Amino acid sequence: xxxxxxxxxxxxxxxxxxxxxxxxxxxxxxxxxxxxxxxxxxxxxxxxxxxxxxxxxxxxxxxxxxxxxxxxxxxxxxxxxxxxxxxxxxxxxxxxxxxxxxxxxxxxxxxxxxxxxxxxxxxxxxxxxxxxxxxxxxxxxxxxxxxxxxxxxxxxxxxxxxxxxxxxxxxxxxxxxxxxxxxxxxxxxxxxxxxxxxxxxxxxxxxxxxxxxxxxxxxxxxxxxxxxxxxxxxxxxxxxxxxxxxxxxxxxxxxxxxxxxxxxxxxxxxxxxxxxxxxxxxxxxxxxxxxxxxxxxxxxxxxxxxxxxxxxxxxxxxxxxxxxxxxxxxxxxxxxxxxxxx
Amino acid sequence: xxxxxxxxxxxxxxxxxxxxxxxxxxxxxxxxxxxxxxxxxxxxxxxxxxxxxxxxxxxxxxxxxxxxxxxxxxxxxxxxxxxxxxxxxxxxxxxxxxxxxxxxxxxxxxxxxxxxxxxxxxxxxxxxxxxxxxxxxxxxxxxxxxxxxxxxxxxxxxxxxxxxxxxxxxxxxxxxxxxxxxxxxxxxxxxxxxxxxxxxxxxxxxxxxxxxxxxxxxxxxxxxxxxxxxxxxxxxxxxxxxxxxxxxxxxxxxxxxxxxxxxxxxxxxxxxxxxxxxxxxxxxxxxxxxxxxxxxxxxxxxxxxxxxxxxxxxxxxxxxxxxxxxxxxxxxxxxxxxxxxx
Numbered sequence: 001x002x003x004x005x006x007x008x009x010x011x012x013x014x015x016x017x018x019x020x021x022x023x024x025x026x027x028x029x030x031x032x033x034x035x036x037x038x039x040x041x042x043x044x045x046x047x048x049x050x051x052x053x054x055x056x057x058x059x060x061x062x063x064x065x066x067x068x069x070x071x072x073x074x075x076x077x078x079x080x081x082x083x084x085x086x087x088x089x090x091x092x093x094x095x096x097x098x099x100x101x102x103x104x105x106x107x108x109x110x111x112x113x114x115x116x117x118x119x120x121x122x123x124x125x126x127x128x129x130x131x132x133x134x135x136x137x138x139x140x141x142x143x144x145x146x147x148x149x150x151x152x153x154x155x156x157x158x159x160x161x162x163x164x165x166x167x168x169x170x171x172x173x174x175x176x177x178x179x180x181x182x183x184x185x186x187x188x189x190x191x192x193x194x195x196x197x198x199x200x201x202x203x204x205x206x207x208x209x210x211x212x213x214x215x216x217x218x219x220x221x222x223x224x225x226x227x228x229x230x231x232x233x234x235x236x237x238x239x240x241x242x243x244x245x246x247x248x249x250x251x252x253x254x255x256x257x258x259x260x261x262x263x264x265x266x267x268x269x270x271x272x273x274x275x276x277x278x279x280x281x282x283x284x285x286x287x288x289x290x291x292x293x294x295x296x297x298x299x300x301x302x303x304x305x306x307x308x309x310x311x312x313x314x315x316x317x318x319x320x321x322x323x324x325x326x327x328x329x330x331x332x333x334x335x336x337x338x339x340x341x342x
Numbered sequence: 343x344x345x346x347x348x349x350x351x352x353x354x355x356x357x358x359x360x361x362x363x364x365x366x367x368x369x370x371x372x373x374x375x376x377x378x379x380x381x382x383x384x385x386x387x388x389x390x391x392x393x394x395x396x397x398x399x400x401x402x403x404x405x406x407x408x409x410x411x412x413x414x415x416x417x418x419x420x421x422x423x424x425x426x427x428x429x430x431x432x433x434x435x436x437x438x439x440x441x442x443x444x445x446x447x448x449x450x451x452x453x454x455x456x457x458x459x460x461x462x463x464x465x466x467x468x469x470x471x472x473x474x475x476x477x478x479x480x481x482x483x484x485x486x487x488x489x490x491x492x493x494x495x496x497x498x499x500x501x502x503x504x505x506x507x508x509x510x511x512x513x514x515x516x517x518x519x520x521x522x523x524x525x526x527x528x529x530x531x532x533x534x535x536x537x538x539x540x541x542x543x544x545x546x547x548x549x550x551x552x553x554x555x556x557x558x559x560x561x562x563x564x565x566x567x568x569x570x571x572x573x574x575x576x577x578x579x580x581x582x583x584x585x586x587x588x589x590x591x592x593x594x595x596x597x598x599x600x601x602x603x604x605x606x607x608x609x610x611x612x613x614x615x616x617x618x619x620x621x622x623x624x625x626x627x628x629x630x631x632x633x634x635x636x637x638x639x640x641x642x643x644x645x646x647x648x649x650x651x652x653x654x655x656x657x658x659x660x661x662x663x664x665x666x667x668x669x670x671x672x673x674x675x676x677x678x679x680x681x682x683x684x
Contacts, residue, residue, distance in 0.1 A: 089439075220457050224449055226441075230432035233401050235505070236425030236453050282441040 008286055011279060015293045022300035026068065027061045029307045031314065034061070060194065063201050065300065067193045070208045071261045072271075072299020073292040074253035077215050079268030080275075080291045081250050084222045084284070085243060086156050089332055093254035093268035095156060096142050096247065097163035098135045102258040103189065104166040105134020110185045111177035127188060128200065128259045135255030138162060139247060146243055152229065190316035191262035193303055204260045211252030212292065218246060219284035226282055264318050266325025267302070271295045273332045298324065347413075348509055348540040349375040349398065354407035356390060356397045367405065368393070369565040375542065375557075377508060380535035382551035383544040385561030386583065391544040392433065394561070395511050398542075399430035411509065425453035429505040431498050433514035433544075436486060443489070443497050444482040447472055450504035472503035476530055492523035499530050510534060512543040516550055524550045548580070549598065604631035607638070612646025617653060621646065624669045628676055644672070 028034050034053050041049035042057055078093035086095065094100070109130035141162060146155050174182060196204055221242040224232040232239050254268065275290045276282075299321070306320045351374070357367040368390045375381055385391045396402045398409055400416050409416040411427055419427070429450070436446065450472075451465045461469075473479045476496040481489070486497060495515055502510045512531065516524040524547065532554050535541045542559075545551055551558065552571050560567040560579055567579045574580045580591045590601045608630040610618050621644060622632040630642065643658040647665070655666045657675070666672040 217457065220452060224452060227436060227438050227446070227449065228432065228434070230401065230430065231436075231449070234399055234425065234428075234430035235450070236422040238421065276440055280440050282438055282445065 007279060008281075008290075011290060012293070015290075015297060019293060019297045019300070022297050022304065023065055023069075026065045026300045026304050027057060029304055029309050030056075030061060031307075031312060032056055059197075063196055063198070064194045064303070066201060067196045067204070067261060068299040068303045069296040070204055071193065071257045071264060072267060072295040072297070072302075074208045074211060074257045074295070075264060075268040076271035076291045076295025076298075077212060077288060078250040078253040079270075080272040080284075080287060081215060081218075081222065081246050082268075083272055084226045085246050086152060087226065087228070088156070089273070090269065090329070091156075092266075093250060093257075094163070094263070094265070096159040096250065097138045097166065098251055098254045099258050099263040100163035100166040100170075101134040101136075101138030102131035102255060103134070103263060104170050105130035105132070105137075106188055107170040107173045107185060108134075110181050110188070111173040125200065131259035132255065134166075135251055135258060138166070139251040139255065142247055143244060146240065146247065150240070152243075188262050189318070191264045191318035191321070193261055193299075193317055196260045200260065204256060207252050207256040211249045211256070214245060214249035215253070216288055218242065218249065219288055222246070222284040222288075223282070226284075262318060264299075264321050266322045266329065267295060267299060270325035270328035271298055273328055274298075346376040346378070347374055348377050348411065349373075349542075350408075350410040350413075351398070352408045352410070354397070354409060355405040356393045357405055358393075368561075370407065371566050373559060373566060373568055375509075375540045377538050377540050378535055379540050379557055380532050380555045381540070381542040381557045381559055382548075382555040383542055383559045383561065384548050384551060384583070385544075385546065387546060389561045389563060391546075391561055392513050395430065395513050395542065395544055399428060399511050400424060401430065422453055425505070425507075427507055428509040428511065429502040429507045430511045431502050431513065431515065433517060435491060435494050435518060436498055436501075439485075439487055441486045442483050443473070443478060443486055443500075444469065446486050446497060447482075447500045447504045450501045450506075453505065468506055469504050472500040475503050475533070476500045491518045492520070492526070495519060495523070495527055496530065499527065499534075503534065508538070509540045510542070512541070514545060515543050516545055516547055521550075525554075528554045548583070599626075602627065602629055604629055606630045606640060606642070607633045608642040608644060609633060609636065610644045610646065613648060614646065614653075617646055621655065621669060621672075624673055625676075628673060642676075 024036070024039065028036060028039055032052075034057060038049050038053040039057070040046075042054055075093050079091070082091040082093060082095050083089055085091075106127055109126055142155065142159060145158050149155055149158075174185065177185070221232070221237055224235055224237055225239070225242065229239050232242070257264070271294050272287070272291050275287060275294050279286060279290060281287060302317060302320045302324055305324075306315045306317050308315060351371050354371040355367065355369075356371065371394070383391050383395065393402070397404050398416070400419075400421075411419065411424070416424065438446065447469050448461060448465070451461055451468065454465070455461070470479070473482055476499050478493070478496055478500055481493060481497070486494065489497065495518070499512070499515070502512065510531070515527050515531070519527060528543070528550055531541045531543055535556070543551070548558075555571065558567075558569060558571050558574050560569075560574055560583060562579070562582050567574065567577070569577070569579075575591065584590060584598075588601045589598050591597075592599050604626060606629050608622075608625050610621055610625075610632055612618050625632065625644075633641065645656040645658060647654045647656055652667070655669065655672045657664050657666075657672070664675060666675065
């Protein structure tokens with residue numbers, strides 16, 4: 001056991017430094033660069049700093065970085081939970097159809113309203129609410145299924161099927177919608193960290209923090225479940241109840257993230273693997289906090305890259321996250337020779 | 343009540359009472375188990391061995407009847423309490439990436455703790471003792487996924503020992519093992535029963551269990567028979583198990599043999615008793631019955647010669663007297679000859 005202690009401490013030490021570095025970098029970079037001198041000035045309360053820099057930092061950059069931290073940690077931890085509960089290395093936060101549910105909600109709000117000729121503009125909070133309602137409805141469906149069905153693979157397959165069904169409905173809505181609202185919808189699917197503002201940020205952080213607390217409280221049951229349900233049951237755990245709490249935690253994490261930042265793919269699958277590759281442990285008491293901090297820092301890194309430092313362009317965050325995450329997922333597939341043995 | 347009694351099964355009906363066509367219902371079971379008792383639950387594939395074990399371990403519901411553990415009904419026992427009375431190790435080899443043998447075995451201590459407190463020194467002592475019992479102390483930092491099947495099964499036994507329950511149930515612990523490992527696993531379980539535990543292992547491999555266990559629970563399609571292995575032989579229950587196969591249990595040799603009709607006869611003569619016996623064994627496979635006196639003109643005569651330590655088999659035929667240096671060559675000749683006669 002001692003053998004492991006040093007790398008875990010070193011890991012958190014390095015991660016702490018990395019998070020601080022990326023935090024500062026992500027605040028400084030953007031369409032208007034804030035020089036480090038100004039950044040430092042604002043931190044220490046120097047009155048001489050230009051008001052423009054101060055406004056940008058407080059009203060745009062800080063919410064964006066906090067969104068990146070919340071989204072990255074939430075997606076990564078929920079991906080870890082799904083990989084453990086389904087005992088499948090390719091599971092991620094969206095296997096239960098949470099993002100499809102959110103997409104359907106947004107599609108109905110953005111596309112549906114124009115398709116039936118109402119044409120009123122929902123606004124930012126409308127999109128968030130629609131996505132939240134969509135993902136929560138999928139959660140209720142999954143919970144209803146998992147109360148009746150004990151076989152976890154059946155639940156997984158049903159989650160995927162629900163996702164397909166909602167995508168089909170979304171396609172129909174897309175087909176009949178106007179060009180303008182279609183573009184709004186497509187831009188939402190590309191993800192954005194900069195659309196969460198002051199009051200929404202409180203709601204977002206609150207929900208994610210509840211989800212993370214649940215996740216951390218579940219470390220022991222997840223350790224046992226990673227051996228398989230038979231072990232968990234014979235050690236006295238109520239597997240159905242644990243599963244329910246995990247599903248609630250995951251939809252709080254992934255559902256709210258999708259609502260506020262759009263469906264960001266691959267971070268949730270890739271980050272738990274990066275952590276496992278470094279720490280070589282299956283103990284969730286270590287894995288969950290490590291995945292949390294790694295998810296936060298990788299999301300900030302993605303955002304830094306998305307700003308394309310030195311240029312005026314900004315890439316969609318979803319594409320950057322996918323390009324960062326896919327190599328990791330490919331590596332995991334290729335390195336697991338026993339993949340089929342599950 | 344007998345104070346040694348650990349498990350009492352009364353009027354138990356196990357099986358699946360589903361709406362589907364796969365209804366399965368085993369005749370009523372009444373049986374008891376004592377501490378210090380090593381029990382092999384024997385039966386053919388699909389007869390319901392796992393179902394019975396899983397029902398006793400409360401991993402699935404019974405259709406009717408009661409199971410008492412230390413005089414208390416299983417269904418009414420608190421899950422967590424039950425986990426300190428009974429451990430169940432499933433048939434499938436444990437699979438958990440990034441998990442050391444020590445990590446795996448330490449999970450067996452969870453029933454003694456709340457969700458948050460860490461393992462203490464007495465837990466560590468129990469874990470070490472369990473690893474020592476299965477001779478796996480030097481393996482404790484090895485990854486569980488990199489062990490051989492035999493080592494993995496030993497780790498699974500260590501898990502059951504570390505759970506520190508008076509009753510251990512193991513589903514098919516010998517199924518994936520070679521012969522030496524099968525005997526090793528049964529020996530380790532026998533040690534546990536000698537330490538005062540009730541150990542029940544299910545197996546379809548009656549030969550491995552036969553020499554070691556105290557009691558056999560024989561699951562025949564029409565009901566459960568209970569007795570010492572020898573009782574099973576003398577009541578012919580064991581041949582009921584072999585029904586519809588060409589294999590029979592030979593009461594005299596204590597071995598299973600193909601039920602080959604022996605229409606031909608042979609006289610074997612020689613000095614060494616064991617060579618005569620094994621020669622008779624081989625010739626029985628070819629359909630020869632060993633006799634003392636000539637039965638008819640077709641009765642074969644084999645003489646075993648010992649020329650200064652070199653054993654030879656001499657066939658006394660009318661025209662010639664071919665000799666052979668091994669039983670194999672003797673058999674090859676007899677098979678060819680038999681074909682020529684046809």
